[in-house]
Amino acid sequence: MYFSYIAIENMKDKLDIFRIQTNNVAPEKGRVLIAEPFLPGNYFNRSVILLVAYSEKGAVGFILNKKVDLAIHDIMPGFPDFEGDVYLGGPVATDSIYFIHKLGKKLPGSIHVLGNVWWGGDFEVLKQQIAAGQINTSDVRFFVGYSGWDSGQLERELKEDSWLVNDVDEETVMRELQGDSWVEFVKKVGQRYTMWENFPENPAMN
Template identity: 65%
Template structure:
């Protein structure tokens, strides 16, 4: 019986990468960082791309990672393999945090970290307003395009609620794949580690 390998081929003209869209890892993409990852692109240009993995939570809250951080009930996620000794954040506070970079809608990246901490101390920021990441995912000029040509990523849109919402991110990859539908529904039936099957 001949296998239909087209189920692994991503429609490259489906959606183009751009700031504010997400990358969905194909089912067998190896590595602890990118296996079943959902990555929000916060920057995309001909110079390269930057993003944060949305669905891989760290076991420690922000207060344990940064000792002088104000009391704040917020999770931290693995952002990617680059600069894992640094904390990055996205938020919905807009220009209330100076130096923020607009991603899309009411979604922003970074800004003055001390200002953020101050607003948290004053009770002006809720946990649902900000998401923290250890490290980030980065691609040099042409690197992401090469990976897209190799069918490593599916690009699609995402709304702000899905990015910032407090519901569990553990099933995010699966839920997005189901939402896209079509032949990608087959992806949910593949084991994370095919050698374990």
């Protein structure tokens, strides 16, 4: 059976399962955005995004489940030899590297996100600590680019049922995640969205 994307959009208008009812969970720093099944784009399709900043001025986040098959020293010449995971963080500033970590105030300039998860800090100090063997690969996650929303933009997307908002724990944020981890995050939201798990990523190919 074949589906066109127009048919999918019509189906979404009619089926209640695509009307998100959990967005009484407000977006805030330390929560995740889970893409609805047919959100288009190479970055946001089936993505899970950790919000590291949220205010009336906008939001910043990193995609947690789009891992690339490269180490950080492959991307940045001169970086210490380190096999820490690298992910596509989002479509903004893709010529820059960002990171989250579990180092806390040991890294000057870090911003607390949730639990023992922190965002950014002094990059040169991070490199020095890595070169000295003081940081494990599980302590830090690198991102190429980031995901950003201007004031009111994310709220509009939530009203359009583009994202589920849910809580997340630090262990999940810092462990290795792949594209199919999207299903795991959907399951955590509740049974209402069970059918989301079964829709093909590309309906036209079914």
